[in-house]
Amino acid sequence: MTALQERPPEDIPEEITWEVELQKVGIVRRILNARKWYGADWWFVAISSVLVAIFIIIAVFPSLFAPYKPDALVGPSFLAPGAYPPVPVLVLPNISSANTLKDLAVPAGQPRPGISVVQGGNTAGALNDAAKEIDNQIKTEPEGLRLRPNIDRYASVEEALQAVVDGKDAAAVVESDEFAALKAQYPTLRQGESLTGGSKTAGGFLLGTNDIGQDVWSRLLWGTRVALIIGFSASILSLIIGVPLGLMAAFIGGSFDRLLSLVMDSLYAFPGLILAIAITAVLGPSIVNVIVAIAVLYIPTYYRMVRGQALSVKEDVYVEAARSIGARSREILQRYIFPNVIPSVAIIFSVNVADAILTGAGLAFLGLGLPPTVPDWGIDLARGQRFIQNAWWMITFPGLTILLVVLAFTLMGEGLMEIFNPKLRER
Amino acid sequence: MSPIGFVALIIGIPALVLLGYVLITGSTGLRRYILTRIVLTLPMVLILGSLVFLIMRVVPGDPVSSALGPKGTPEMIQHIREQLGLNDPIIVQYGRFLGHMFTLNFGNSLVGGHRPIADEMSERFPATLELIVPASVLALLIGIFGGAHAASRRKGPVDYAWRIYAVVIYSLPIFWLGLMLQLLFGVKLGWLPISGRIDPIIGTTLVHRTNIYTIDSIISGNWLALKSVLQHLVLPTITLGLILSGIFVRLTRINVIETLSMDYISAARARGIRERVLVYGHALKNALIPIITLIGLQVAILLAGAVLTETVFSWPGMGSYLVERISQRDYNAVQSVIVVFALLVAMISLAVDVIYSLVDPRVRY
Numbered sequence: 111m112t113a114l115q116e117r118p119p120e121d122i123p124e125e126i127t128w129e130v131e132l133q134k135v136g137i138v139r140r141i142l143n144a145r146k147w148y149g150a151d152w153w154f155v156a157i158s159s160v161l162v163a164i165f166i167i168i169a170v171f172p173s174l175f176a177p178y179k180p181d182a183l184v185g186p187s188f189l190a191p192g193a194y195p196p197v198p199v200l201v202l203p204n205i206s207s208a209n210t211l212k213d214l215a216v217p218a219g220q221p222r223p224g225i226s227v228v229q230g231g232n233t234a235g236a237l238n239d240a241a242k243e244i245d246n247q248i249k250t251e252p253e254g255l256r257l258r259p260n261i262d263r264y265a266s267v268e269e270a271l272q273a274v275v276d277g278k279d280a281a282a283v284v285e286s287d288e289f290a291a292l293k294a295q296y297p298t299l300r301q302g303e304s305l306t307g308g309s310k311t312a313g314g315f316l317l318g319t320n321d322i323g324q325d326v327w328s329r330l331l332w333g334t335r336v337a338l339i340i341g342f343s344a345s346i347l348s349l350i351i352g353v354p355l356g357l358m359a360a361f362i363g364g365s366f367d368r369l370l371s372l373v374m375d376s377l378y379a380f381p382g383l384i385l386a387i388a389i390t391a392v393l394g395p396s397i398v399n400v401i402v403a404i405a406v407l408y409i410p411t412y413y414r415m416v417r418g419q420a421l422s423v424k425e426d427v428y429v430e431a432a433r434s435i436g437a438r439s440r441e442i443l444q445r446y447i448f449p450n451v452i453p454s455v456a457i458i459f460s461v462n463v464a465d466a467i468l469t470g471a472g473l474a475f476l477g478l479g480l481p482p483t484v485p486d487w488g489i490d491l492a493r494g495q496r497f498i499q500n501a502w503w504m505i506t507f508p509g510l511t512i513l514l515v516v517l518a519f520t521l522m523g524e525g526l527m528e529i530f531n532p533k534l535r536e537r
Numbered sequence: 538m539s540p541i542g543f544v545a546l547i548i549g550i551p552a553l554v555l556l557g558y559v560l561i562t563g564s565t566g567l568r569r570y571i572l573t574r575i576v577l578t579l580p581m582v583l584i585l586g587s588l589v590f591l592i593m594r595v596v597p598g599d600p601v602s603s604a605l606g607p608k609g610t611p612e613m614i615q616h617i618r619e620q621l622g623l624n625d626p627i628i629v630q631y632g633r634f635l636g637h638m639f640t641l642n643f644g645n646s647l648v649g650g651h652r653p654i655a656d657e658m659s660e661r662f663p664a665t666l667e668l669i670v671p672a673s674v675l676a677l678l679i680g681i682f683g684g685a686h687a688a689s690r691r692k693g694p695v696d697y698a699w700r701i702y703a704v705v706i707y708s709l710p711i712f713w714l715g716l717m718l719q720l721l722f723g724v725k726l727g728w729l730p731i732s733g734r735i736d737p738i739i740g741t742t743l744v745h746r747t748n749i750y751t752i753d754s755i756i757s758g759n760w761l762a763l764k765s766v767l768q769h770l771v772l773p774t775i776t777l778g779l780i781l782s783g784i785f786v787r788l789t790r791i792n793v794i795e796t797l798s799m800d801y802i803s804a805a806r807a808r809g810i811r812e813r814v815l816v817y818g819h820a821l822k823n824a825l826i827p828i829i830t831l832i833g834l835q836v837a838i839l840l841a842g843a844v845l846t847e848t849v850f851s852w853p854g855m856g857s858y859l860v861e862r863i864s865q866r867d868y869n870a871v872q873s874v875i876v877v878f879a880l881l882v883a884m885i886s887l888a889v890d891v892i893y894s895l896v897d898p899r900v901r902y
Contacts, residue, residue, distance in 0.1 A: 376581040379834075379882050383841035384859065385585075388871060391863035392592045468710055472845055475712050476860050488710075495716060495849070498731075502720055509713030516708035524704065 155525030161518035168331055169338040178325045180332035180485035184315075185325065191318040191503050196287040198233045200302035203274060206281070210303045211237075212244050214280055215257040222260050224279035226270040229263040237261060237283045271296050318503040320493065326503060330511050332485040337515060340400055340470040341463040347405035349459060352412025353451070357443060359413070360420035371417070378410035383472055390479040400479040404466045411458055416451050423450045453526075460523035464516045471512050487512050552888065559891050567894055574890060578883035582638070585879040586872060590634050593868045594627060623647075634872065643873040648865045654873045657858070662877070663748035664734060665854035668773055669843050675778030677832075680785020681821070687786065688793035689816040699786055706783030711842050715776040715849035722772060729771050732851035736765040773850045777842050781835060788831045792824035826897045833889030836882050 168175055178184045186195045200211060208214050214223045227234040238261065245257045262279055264270040267288050273279045275298055282299075289301055317326040355374075359367040377385070386403040393399035423429060429446050437445075473479035474488025482489060487508040494504030560568055618624050622633065637644045643654035687699035723731035730736070734750055735743065743762045746753050751770070754763040796802065797820045805819055806812075844856030851857070855874055862870035 372580055373584055376584045376879075379581065379837060379886065380585055380879060381837040381839075381841035381844075381882070384844060384875065384878055385589075387844070387859065387863060388589050388875060389592060391866075391871070464708065468708075471710055472712060472841075475710075475845070476848055478860075478863070491710075491713060491716065498716065498720060499724055502724075505713070505716045505720065509710055509716065512710045512713065513705070513708055516710075517705065520704060520708050 154521050154528075158518045158521035158525065161514070162522055165334055165338065165515055165518065169335040172332045172335050176325075176328040176331040178328040180329045181324065181483065182328075183323045184328075185319045185323050187319060187321050187323045188497070188501050189315055189319040189323075190501075191316060191326075193318070194286075196285040197304045198236045198283050199286045199289060199304050201271060201274060201282040201284055201289055201299050202280075202302045203277075204298050204300050208281070208302065211240055212248070212257070214259065215244070215248055215255040217254055218256045222258050223281070224262050224273075225259040226262045226264055226273040226279040226282040228267055228270050228284065229265055233283045233285065234261060234263065267292060268295075271299060274299060317507050318501070320490070320504050321497055321501070326490075326507055329485045329490055330487070330507060333487045333490065333508065333511070334515070336397065336480070336484055336486045337467045337470065337512070338463075339397065340404065341467040341519070343401045344404035344466040344470070345408065345459050345462040347401060348408035348462070349412055349455065351405070352409040353416050353455060355409070356413040356416030357420055357447070357451075360417045360424060361439065361443070367417075370413075374410040374413045377407070378414065382407035383469055386469055386473055387476065387478060390473055395479055395481045397480060397484070400470055400473060403473070403479070404469050407469070408462050408466065411462065412455065415454055415458055419451050419454060420447050423447050457523050457527045460519055460526060464519035464523065467512065467519070468516055552884075555888075555891060559895065563894070570894075571887075571891060574887050578880075578887060581883055582876060582879045583635075586634070586638055586876045587631075589872045589875045590631060590868075593872060594630070637873070638876050643876075644869050646862075647867045647869050648862070654870050657870070658855070658873070658877065660748055661853060661855045661858045664852060665843055665847070665856065667734075667749050667751060667770070668777060668846065668852060668854060669839055671770065671774045672777035672781065672843075672846075673839060675774060676781035676785055679778070679782035681789050681825070681828075683782070683786040684789025684791075685793050685816055685821045685824075687790045688797060688820070689812065691794060691797075696790075699790065703783045703787045703790075706779060706786075709780065711776060711780045712845045712849045714779060715772070715846055718772050718776055719849070730769050731772065734766065734769050734852060735762065736769075739765045773846050773852055776849070777839070777846045780842050781839060784835055784838065785828075785832075788828055789821075789824065792827055793820050796820040796824040826893070829893050829896060830889055833886040836885045840878055840881065 172180075189195060200209075202208055214225070216223060225237060227237055237259070241257050241259055248255050248257060259280075262270075262273060264273060267284050270279075270282045270284060271289075271292065274282045275296060281302070286301070286304070293299075293301075315325050315327060317330065320326055320329070355370065359370050386400075386407055389403035389406060390399055393403065423446060426446075429442055432442055432446060470479065471486070471488035471491070474486045475492045477492060480486050480489060490508040491505055494501065494508070497504055556571070559571060563571070615624075622630065625633075633644070641655070643658070645651045646654050646657060683699050683702070687696045690696050719731040722729045734740075739762050743750065743753055743759055744757045746756060750766040751763065754760070754766055793816065797816070802815060802820055805815055810819070840856075843854065844859065846852065847854045847856035848860055855877065859871060859874045862874070
């Protein structure tokens with residue numbers, strides 16, 4: 111037994127506590143205690159990376175997840191999430207033994223059953239079609255049943271239902287939502303099957319439909335693609351321009367540096383969105399133009415960071431040493447400065463993607479930048495605002511998705527920052 | 538007096554007094570620094586203005602023909618272009634633009650009744666001011682107390698809650714926050730109006746003097762109008778204020794944590810001063826000094842947020858003016874708005890620097 115092992119854990123100096131723990135604990139405990147290794151919330155990075163990965167997969171293969179095309183008109187307009195489009199249903203007296211349209215068939219020669227419908231609606235047509243189909247099917251069967259109902263047309267749903275209550279008609283065919291609204295007034299009636307015998311709860315939409323009957327959920331998923339294209343392309347573009355400019359300014363120095371820095375600082379201090387508004391307004395609506403406009407905004411971010419870091423690294427002793435043994439500028443740039451700058455670029459990139467997605471959505475919300483046919487969250491929000499009084503789902507879900515995507519990228523950047531930059535640990 | 542003059546007086550006189558005070562009492566270094574800063578704001582405004590001037594000119598699309606629509610004959614378009622000076626060589630137009638910029642006169646609008654842009658802005662700018670001032674105050678209140686609270690409970694659940702608050706707020710699309718508030722308080726609960734600055738009927742009774750409706754209604758003693766104005770202010774202010782508050786929480790938290798680790802705090806703690814007094818009295822006061830400069834950097838976020846907030850709430854301020862005029866290709870109005878915004882950013886950051894030098898006697902330039 112060495113002295114170290116006999117000592118109670120409290121006496122171990124704090125600096126080496128975690129080293130001792132690492133030797134003792136298994137992999138699970140290590141992961142749980144990971145914050146102690148890095149002093150960083152690396153699980154922030156883990157969770158947000160998973161989220162980011164999910165979003166990227168959705169963006170690449172939206173058709174795998176989305177049930178419909180983004181611009182397909184697939185249902186009635188303003189269908190709430192979880193609600194179902196109305197179907198024509200059979201309404202019968204409680205005492206009737208029938209349940210489907212087929213049950214109303216009678217042997218040939220007997221009085222044909224009366225069925226009440228509302229004039230002018232599409233229930234009469236649906237009833238006619240359904241009855242014909244069933245009739246064609248059953249007249250070949252040996253029972254000799256026929257279904258050729260008398261269709262009685264009434265001016266309103268109430269009259270049609272009253273006819274059934276009074277016994278004038280054997281059943282009524284009305285839209286399911288209309289009967290649901292009036293059910294309490296007709297205690298002696300019950301709802302049978304839908305006309306076609308299909309489910310009454312078919313054709314619903316997870317997140318509802320918008321004003322022209324597009325599926326909100328499908329548009330959300332397809333919107334991921336547009337948002338990520340904008341976010342990534344804009345950030346990459348500004349990285350490609352900003353990083354070399356920053357390196358050049360740091361290396362060349364002099365009046366080139368001063369002039370460039372003045373322009374970049376002006377751009378940096380100015381509200382980015384407003385500049386993007388001006389640029390997209392001028393360039394006209396298209397995805398490429400949005401990307402260019404947003405990229406312009408973020409060039410100064412990379413420029414300032416890279417320039418600052420390159421300037422400080424340039425003065426470091428090891429660069430000095432490399433220079434004194436005759437390393438060329440390109441070599442110094444490649445071997446000493448670039449590797450030092452990369453982690454910060456990665457952090458800024460991640461946060462930038464988040465910011466670019468927000469800005470892109472903001473532009474689209476203002477009606478600038480993207481053509482209105484593109485499935486984009488900002489466009490959907492602007493459209494939803496017009497119907498705020500009656501369709502809460504049209505504005506709630508696109509915004510929630512933006513929040514989630516931006517949060518994922520931001521947290522990833524934050525986590526990376528804490529891991530790469532130990533000085534921030536204690537904050 | 539014109540509304541813009543009144544607003545200029547409200548902001549300008551205190552600013553001039555402050556500037557004069559600093560220039561007279563300040564050290565030579567400080568004086569030189571401030572004068573340099575004033576001189577340096579000019580290129581910034583110039584660069585931004587020229588940039589916008591250029592991009593507005595290089596692209597296709599003509600404000601006159603888009604304003605006249607299909608009715609405009611080529612002769613008419615040509616005539617109006619001539620009148621507005623759009624047929625002059627670009628360098629002449631640029632010179633005129635620079636002239637407008639330095640006299641803050643801005644010329645006439647290219648669309649509608651060709652009104653002077655300065656007049657149009659004197660209606661719009663006070664609206665924006667009425668929105669961003671209370672929003673900034675709200676953001677600062679939440680930010681400073683939230684940040685100090687988080688710092689005092691560092692690494693505890695309270696701290697985590699505030700950090701998550703800050704990150705979530707940062708990731709929130711401001712226009713969506715506005716929409717959600719409208720949905721909840723305007724549509725579902727019906728407590729507050731969701732658009733405009735004042736009830737249109739009550740608005741007719743209001744005497745417009747400064748175009749800052751709160752001040753107008755107080756001056757004229759129109760309490761009904763004041764109530765309506767304040768009701769309309771609530772949701773936009775909360776929207777913009779909350780979005781800004783996230784950053785302030787973060788900055789305050791970091792600064793207070795840093796200050797709390799200083800020796801004099803340990804000394805105070807050793808003397809038995811209560812933790813609450815320590816955090817909110819000793820640490821916060823000193824942590825606020827660097828925060829002042831950081832506030833200056835958030836002006837950009839404030840203005841960008843104001844544009845979106847104004848659009849969501851149909852608030853007739855500078856932001857919605859910009860968006861409106863962009864769709865009509867009114868170059869003059871657009872570049873004027875950009876110049877005013879650039880001036881605002883430059884002025885606020887200058888003011889912040891001046892205040893900083895006053896508050897922190899250690900800062901010497």
